[in-house]
Amino acid sequence: MELTSEEQSILGGGRGEAARRALQYQLEVGKFWGAKRFVPVTNVHMMGDIEVMGDAGLEFLRNEVKQSARCAVPTTTNARCMDFAHCERMGQDAGEAVKEREIIAILRRMDVATTDTCINYQTVYQPHLGEHVAWGDTGTVIYANSVFGARSNFEAGPAALAAALTGRTPEYGFHLDEHRQGTFAVELKAGLNDLADWGAVGKLVGESHQNYYAVPVFHSYRRIPTADELKHLGAALASYGSMGMFHFSGVTPEAPSILPSEKMVVAEADLEAVYRNYKLGDGDARLVVFSGPQQSLFEMKNLSYLFENKKVKSGTTCIVTTNSAILKQSRDLGYAKILEDAGVTILEGVCFYILQNLSPMREKNRWTNMVSNSAKIVNIIGAHRFNTILRRTADCVGIACSGVLK
Numbered sequence: 449m450e451l452t453s454e455e456q457s458i459l460g461g462g463r464g465e466a467a468r469r470a471l472q473y474q475l476e477v478g479k480f481w482g483a484k485r486f487v488p489v490t491n492v493h494m495m496g497d498i499e500v501m502g503d504a505g506l507e508f509l510r511n512e513v514k515q516s517a518r519c520a521v522p523t524t525t526n527a528r529c530m531d532f533a534h535c536e537r538m539g540q541d542a543g544e545a546v547k548e549r550e551i552i553a554i555l556r557r558m559d560v561a562t563t564d565t566c567i568n569y570q571t572v573y574q575p576h577l578g579e580h581v582a583w584g585d586t587g588t589v590i591y592a593n594s595v596f597g598a599r600s601n602f603e604a605g606p607a608a609l610a611a612a613l614t615g616r617t618p619e620y621g622f623h624l625d626e627h628r629q630g631t632f633a634v635e636l637k638a639g640l641n642d643l644a645d646w647g648a649v650g651k652l653v654g655e656s657h658q659n660y661y662a663v664p665v666f667h668s669y670r671r672i673p674t675a676d677e678l679k680h681l682g683a684a685l686a687s688y689g690s691m692g693m694f695h696f697s698g699v700t701p702e703a704p705s706i707l708p709s710e711k712m713v714v715a716e717a718d719l720e721a722v723y724r725n726y727k728l729g730d731g732d733a734r735l736v737v738f739s740g741p742q743q744s745l746f747e748m749k750n751l752s753y754l755f756e757n758k759k760v761k762s763g764t765t766c767i768v769t770t771n772s773a774i775l776k777q778s779r780d781l782g783y784a785k786i787l788e789d790a791g792v793t794i795l796e797g798v799c800f801y802i803l804q805n806l807s808p809m810r811e812k813n814r815w816t817n818m819v820s821n822s823a824k825i826v827n828i829i830g831a832h833r834f835n836t837i838l839r840r841t842a843d844c845v846g847i848a849c850s851g852v853l854k
Contacts, residue, residue: 449486474611489521489611491524491573493523520612528802563771566585580600581598630707634711635713644841648723648823648838651684660690674746676744683824687827731853732815734763735765741822741824745774751845766792817835820836
């Protein structure tokens with residue numbers, strides 16, 4: 449790889465041992481992907497929680513901070529694995545909570561802003577067209593590439609941290625023009641009136657084109673989709689198809705004027721088939737989740753309307769996750785109170801599918817099914833042995849309040 453004089457200085461220890469080792473690691477990543485050079489980044493988004501990192505990851509961070517590791521560019525954290533206000537009630541391990549707090553403290557010493565959100569692009573930082581960033585969560589990356597026209601690959605945990613310390617990342621993948629072209633067209637003939645519908649589109653398109661470099665071009669839709677609709681679409685595409693980018697004609701900044709020759713159509717009947725194909729298992733309706741990604745302010749507002757003057761069925765657990773900024777706004781605006789009065793549990797700064805101790809939690813509560821309006825979480829939580837069911841938002845609320853699965 450070609451190194452600038454600044455990069456040669458970092459490699460020679462000019463910014464300290466932590467940055468030197470970070471750049472050495474990045475050199476190996478770059479060589480693996482055939483990168484010719486590094487590209488400077490302006491923002492990093494990284495994972496940092498005990499459930500994902502484990503004891504080995506914690507020890508790694510301890511060593512990094514001993515080496516005076518410090519971020520060279522603004523850096524934020526993805527969702528955590530526990531809400532400290534609820535972890536005891538939810539049966540999470542007190543010892544792991546201590547470790548989680550230590551990780552937060554270490555990251556702050558490194559100058560990381562521990563925002564604990566997987567919707568940083570809605571609440572913290574919105575990169576601009578052509579801006580190079582190094583983000584780790586797949587849902588954040590596809591949104592940055594597609595909706596903003598920024599440039600990022602899916603950065604693994606150590607790679608994101610390395611980018612934070614050096615302020616650069618290897619130039620490969622979606623940092624290059626050649627991988628950002630549309631590869632097939634998707635005509636949208638469905639109404640898509642619920643966020644779950646957009647996730648279902650992502651499932652249909654992603655499952656049929658499982659390729660990191662497959663870039664769908666959506667077109668012929670009747671209106672401009674909202675930020676939350678694009679969020680659920682992108683999260684599902686990344687989950688079911690490992691895709692890192694999409695275009696939406698007339699909406700996203702790099703959408704092509706000429707459609708690719710390969711074409712597919714998504715109609716209303718295709719969506720209904722998606723919903724029908726989920727098996728109801730034993731009919732258990734005791735767990736309804738709104739998470740993965742975390743809820744935006746407008747999602748919290750909509751949920752408060754749907755839950756107003758209702759009660760979650762006794763014996764049923766309904767969980768909503770969001771970040772600290774949106775939770776505060778939701779409290780100020782009254783949305784959170786409506787949800788909590790209805791019996792909803794709001795978890796701050798976490799995502800449900802990486803909750804610490806989730807499998808034992810499932811067994812203790814005898815949860816067998818998990819119902820959600822998020823196609824992403826329905827797909828990725830299978831490792832915890834839930835039978836997952838995708839339903840539209842109002843239907844999820846109805847199930848939580850009636851205890852009847854349909």
